[in-house]
Amino acid sequence: MGQDLRDAFVCGYERLVSWADLLDQINVFPVADSDTGCNLRISLAPLRRFNGNAENTIRSILSSATGNSGNIAAGFFSGFLVANSPADLLRSAKDGRDKAWQAxxxxxxxxxxxxFDELxxxxxxxxxxxxxxxxxxxxxxxxxxxxSTYEFLPELKRAGVVDAGALGMFIYLEGFFRRLVCNTDTFRPVTELFSGRLRISSSYEPELVDSHCVDSVVRLDGQPENAVEELSKHGESLVAVRDGSYLKIHLHTNNPQAVRTKLESFGDVVRWADDDIGSGAGTIPSPGVLHQAIHVMTDAAGSVTRKTARELGMTLLDSYIIVGDQSVPETLFSPSELYAQMRRGAKVSTAQASTFERNQVYQSVLDRYQDVLYLCVGSVFTGNYDAVMAWKGKNDPDDRMIAIDSEAASGRLGTIAIATARHSxxxxxxxxxxRYxxxxxxxxxxxxxxxxxEYLAAGGRLSRTRSFFGDLLHMKPVISPTAxxxxxxxxARNRDGQLGFAMDRLKKRLGHDSSPLIVLEYSDNQAWVGNTVKEEVQSRYPLADIVLQPLSLTSGVHMGPGTWAVAFLPECWK
Known part of the structure; x- marks a missing residue:
């Protein structure tokens, strides 16, 4: 496979990422659970590091595929990705289309x-x-x-939107084909191409759903007969993709145990995920906060979760967490899985989004919002501030995006961003x-x-000798991100010493009757931070607004499990 074709597969994914939030906002079919963009980002993430090995990448996509749209897309790419040259695209597109329909x-x-049909x-x-x-x-x-999807499906017509999965694949294919002809300098705004069909009607009322979303991979014993027909009896929205001796299943069901029992009759269940979609479905996907003085954007390395960002109407720019061959957007990687793998000694690292991906995110945000305030990770930690300023020089003549070097990372950046978004x-x-x-x-x-x-040493931020003796002597460093x-x-030598240090620093900066914003961050120690630490802080500062957030995984990779943090802003704007 030539480099141009490999680059095109990557480009499509990076283009898709920049509009994923919008896909979540218009997701109503088959279930209004606001996750189409997230699911496509997770499912197709293996394309980000595509090196031309179609077989391995297809298997990775099938393994990571989640949600209805993600699994259907996985079926398509199991055929589309095998093209060895642009001349093979007709055959591979047809094969992918057929596999998607059959799945x-x-x-x-x-x-x-x-x-897929139109392609x-x-x-x-x-x-x-x-x-x-x-x-x-x-x-x-x-x-x-x-x-045309708006006309095909009554649910979409009632909601007043186009299909989120179809739009996601359009965005991907636009990036893919334009990269093949070396024309990716400018794209027509999605907001213009589909004007009037990107906001759910205020009169739309989705159906209530009481169901579970099952994603599973089965290593088959032989050739089970009528597998798809048998599974169809247990639920709806079934997607089943075969890859050699493996079968990938996605299904909405109200009896996940019966589904698992059936899958176990086919072979060995090597992956199982069962999410209750009833709690998140049946509500209109939120378009974000409707009234903002300026839209706030920040880096996901700032310990702001996707849930918090949605509630405040913020945009997050992800970095990537890399574990072995797996590369996943930071806010979509499971923290518990990451820390468990780190404790087992797995090699983990982080990577920034490519310049092209970052540029696409900047443009997407400006296409959707009148003005944007981007609070960047401190330039001493990453190149995001320099990257956005370089992009602005060529693409933002009206200075609609204001970028601020926060001089911060982790929870300090997150606290600044949360407080600023609330103020906006x-x-x-x-x-x-x-000014705020x-x-x-x-x-x-x-x-x-x-x-x-040891984790700082593994990342090259500390000598292994110093790490060894530090751990041997139970020396637990306290660090603060600065400009x-x-x-x-x-x-500190133990948790009590850490907590004492934290309370001493808070005492020096805050009055007992003050109302600061305090963000407590945890890694794999949520229970202790959420109970012991939070209760101690709350007792000292009863008027404080205390927010419990997971430590950004970018920080977690470098600092390791067991890490926790406290960030605070002396005045919390209510």
Whole structure:
């Protein structure tokens, strides 16, 4: 496979990532559970590091695929990804389309399948050549296919939106084909291409759902007969994709145990995920906070969860967590899984999004919001501030995106971002929010308490000799992120010493009757931080707004399990 084709597969994914939040916001079919964008990002994440080995990547996609759209997309890519050259795309697109249709227990037009059908139709009519004119015509046809989903499915028409999965695949394929013809400098805004069909109608009332979402991989014993037919009896939205001796299953069911029993009759269940979608489905996906003085964006390395970002109407720019061959967006990786693997000695690392992906996110945010305030991780830690300023110089002539170097990381950045977003949601003037953010950068502090030094040593941030003797002597460093990097500000020998250090620093900065914003961060010690630490802080500062957040996984990778932190802003804007 040539480099251009490999790059095109990667480009499509990075383009998709930049619009994933919007896909979540318009997700109503088959269940209104606001996760189409997240599911596609998780499912197709193996494409981000695609090296031309189609067999391994297909297996990784099938293994990681989650949700209805993610599993259908996995079926498509199990065929589409085997193209060895652009000349093979007709065959591979048709194979992928057929596998996607065959994977679904009850396939319906007006979904992601409609986009696959149009792609194959264009190839079969010899309407596709690798030049800009032909690719532009193909993209126009795919756009019309997405528009048609609104007419096909009554649920979409009632909601007033196009299908989220179909839109996601359109965005992917637009990036893919434009990369093949070396034209990725500018893209037409999705908000213009589908104007009027990207916000759920206020009159829409989704159906209540009492169901579980099952994603499973089975290593088959032999060739089970009528597997799909048998599984269809146990639920809805069935997607079943076969890869050699493995069978990947996605199903919505109200009896997950019966499904597992049936799968075990087929072979060895090597992966099982069972999520209750009843609690999140049946409610209208939130478009975010509707009234903001300015839209706030920050880096996910700032210990802000996707849930918190949604509640405050923020945008997060993800880094990636890499464990072995697996690369997953930071906010979509399971913290418990990460820390468990680290304790088992797995090699883990982090990676920033590519320059192209970051640029696409910047443009997507500006396409969706009038003005944006981007609070970047401190430039001493990453190159995100330099990257956005370089992009602004070429793409933001009206200075609609204001970027601030927060000089911070981890919970300090998260605290600044949370406080600033809250402020933006309560005032009218963007300038006032910008001034508030700059002041918060000056006043916010954070203290991070490490349990062991070995993880800093593994990441090259500390010599292994110093790490060995530090752990041997039970020396637990206390560090604080500053404009000049992470600074060691103390040492504690145990949890009691860490908590005492934290309370001493809070006492020096806060009055008993003050109302600060205090963010407590945990790694794999949520119970202790959420109970012991929070109760102690609350007793000392009864008027404080205390927020419990997981430590950003970027920080967690470098600092390791057992780490916790406290960040605070002396005045909390209510």
């Amino acid at each position: 679904i227990g009850d396939p319906k037009p007006g979904t992601i399948l409609t986009v 194959v139709r264009a190839f079969e009519s010899r309407d596709v050549a690798l030049n800009m004119e032909s690719v532009s015509r193909l993209i126009d046809n795919l756009q019309q296919a997405v528009w 949601n309560t005032v009218k003037a963007a300038d006032e929010v910008i 953010a700059k002041d918060a950068v000056k006043r916010c502090e954070e203290y991070v308490f490490l349990d062991r030094l 000049h990097g992470a600074k060691q500000v103390g040492v």
